[in-house]
Amino acid sequence: MAVKLMAILLVETALFVITGHVVLATDSNSKHERPQKVTTTIRDNFRRANGVIKSIQSEDGDIIDCIDIYKQPALSHPALKNHKIQMEPSYVPTTDQTTRKINRAKGKKNKPSKSEVPLSVIKQIWHKNGSCPEGTVPIRRNLKTNNKAVPIVSRRYQRSFSQLSQNNTSNLLRPNHALSVLMTDGDPYFGAQGGIAVYNPEIEKSDEYSLSDISLETGGPESFETVRSGWMVNPAVYGDKMSRFFTYWTSDGGHETGCFDHICPGFIQVSKNIALGAIIDHISTPPNKPAELLSISIYKDMYTDNWWVDSGGEKIGYWPANLFEELNHNAEAVQWGGDVYSTRLETHPHTATGMGSGGYSSPIDWLSGSIRGIRILRILQNSLVWIYPDWAAPYADQVNCYDYNLQVVSDDPVFYYGGPGSGGQASKCP
Template sequence: MRSLSFEIMVVKLMAILLVETALLLVIGHVVLANNSNSKHERPQKVTTTIRDNFRRANGVIKSIQSEDGDIIDCIDIYKQPALSHPALKNHKIQMEPSYVPTTDQTTRKINRAKGKKNKPSKSEVPLSVIKQIWHKNGSCPEGTVPIRRNLKTNNKAVPIVSRRYQRSFSQLSQNNTSNLLRPNHALSVLRTDGHAYLGAQGSIAVYNPEVENPDEYSLSDISLENGGPEKFETVRSGWMVNPAVYGDKKSRFFTYWTSDGGHETGCFDHICPGFIQLSKNIALGVVIDHISTTPNKPAELMSISIYKDLDTNNWWVDSGEEKIGYWPGDLFDELIKNAEAIQWGGDVYSTRLETHPHTATAMGSGAYSSPVDWLSGSIRGIRILQNSMVWKYPDWASPYADQVNCYDNNLQVVADDPVFYYGGPGSGGQASKCP
């Protein structure tokens, strides 16, 4: 009996020991796992802290993820990229222009005296502010400016300009389809020159034209220029589809500048320093929300004004009443004085403009010019600034097209205010006359 009881006791003790051992093993495993996890977590926390500190050091206050894939960083206005340009080392940001041009000298003086904003008269085309998709997901706080994070950009992939005119503009025929005005560029523009210009304005219909190849682009914009054939200076702004720069085929608001014909200086948006941003609402290089669609719908417009501040020599860019920012006069040698020429219209870049087959990259809406609001590319409210500092239609302006069979234009007077229509399909589409 005793022997049996003893054996039962031994078995119970062994069972207890086995249970305790198993518990110890489980506890040890959990402890080791926790320690292991903590070792992995610490570097992650440190990395996050380093990244956040780096972003704060570079002025990033807030980031907004746009539904189109862009990331917009709200950056401290005093830490924006432009201020790293060597010519702007001691630049003091001009928070607002010294004056706001208007179409009537008397009204401008009265409004300035009363502190009122200048509103368009009944005869003027209403100015439309650029609408952008990222606005749906947030806004930047006061004291910051929205800068598109450059995830897929390649600024040097395709130059927006190669060289300026090889001969006098007046010597070129409207029907000339060879010897492009600019190599690899097909223009369909309204142009005025021969005077000293201090600004240009227009409301551009926004479309999303087909761009056939990744190394091609299509744009519609306003351009002001000065300087010699090889080292000319330009500031320009509008919308463009440029896969090489932006990584997709969406229509985006852009700015561009160069002080040497695009050889060494200048670039798009904020990809390199130069443009001083003031607006917290409009970002450069960002997808435009409202795109014109056909048929039978009025064109979606974006209004652009580019003008020189006589007090500072800075070139300002506005959209409607919104002051977007400026190019400092210190960037230029010739434009610091004035512009010699202005262009409104379309530009297609391709190495297949005088080849067969011709590129199918389209201009404007992708349709040939037509005096119907919803059919073709158009620019209305065309204005210039001269010494009077009052917006007016130019005394002389002439349409020009490199390849009228591919991209044509016409200028029509509508409601006593000329409208410039332009565009074309390239070699794409059944209606194309392009070789």
């Protein structure tokens, strides 16, 4: 009998530990005992042990965990075992040589150009439901993630784009990828920036994606190193068809290293306000104006060799130098623009997945995908300055489906790009 009673008590104790449901407490206003909810469960203990201080349920379905900055996922990377977090850049490059040069030529004072990117911080839907406390960083809980579902390919090529003729672009093509980009290469680059109009283009099938971003790259097409950031609609990675802020990196052409956001370790976050992979709140809706811009700056810290990501003055975080070899020195190519991934790009029917706004390029800002405030970071006269590239060329490998328009008549060039694929009545795509 004693053994049986002990067994019952053990089972009840085990159930209590697992569920953490109730304990008995005496109500001060009553002689009767009442159940009292226990706030500390096994799950809570586990989450706190892994650095989760607070969780925020977003109305879009995402769960944002506010994680102790010193327990964030990146620090589990073998190369970052003893990494000391750099809380802010050693410097913030601000001198804009392009605007100064243009204004001097026009006899004007140093006033912002019409195409200057406004310093607005990313707004994300989860912000409506709370914020992360100091000392934590917001990490999107990966509920529907498949990091290996969609490949990222090199957007740099064996020889310089400037050496290619219009009739010899075969080595620019990449299987299952359609590009419409402004590109520059041939110089050492230490950063790039621009203001990208944010849209929510149609994604026809769940294994396809559309993105608009800024990328810096070095190395050969099979073993390239790259850092990229912008917005993306990617059902295979995020589980829906919404525009999300993303980062991506690889140090070996995507064979063994690299990934989106925090899905695998690598990117060190310092901002408590921006969650990688979270849905962007303000989306451009053609034909309404003005277009909503996502301002992105990616630049190398010359003292630590870390590559920082900044949006609207918010220092989001960085890729540590330990992740790379060639990018520790500089980037060899920069691109701004759009990329569509589909296995039906050169078939009939062509995919109806859109790029940019989902409409063809147009100099009307609120109708088309666009990037303004285009800059690269270079050393000029012993100083780091933001400047429009000395040489930059647009390129699209399926102009009937996704085209471009580089406007250089204004006081600051703007790159327009995009298209509907085979979707829509106005489509010229087969």
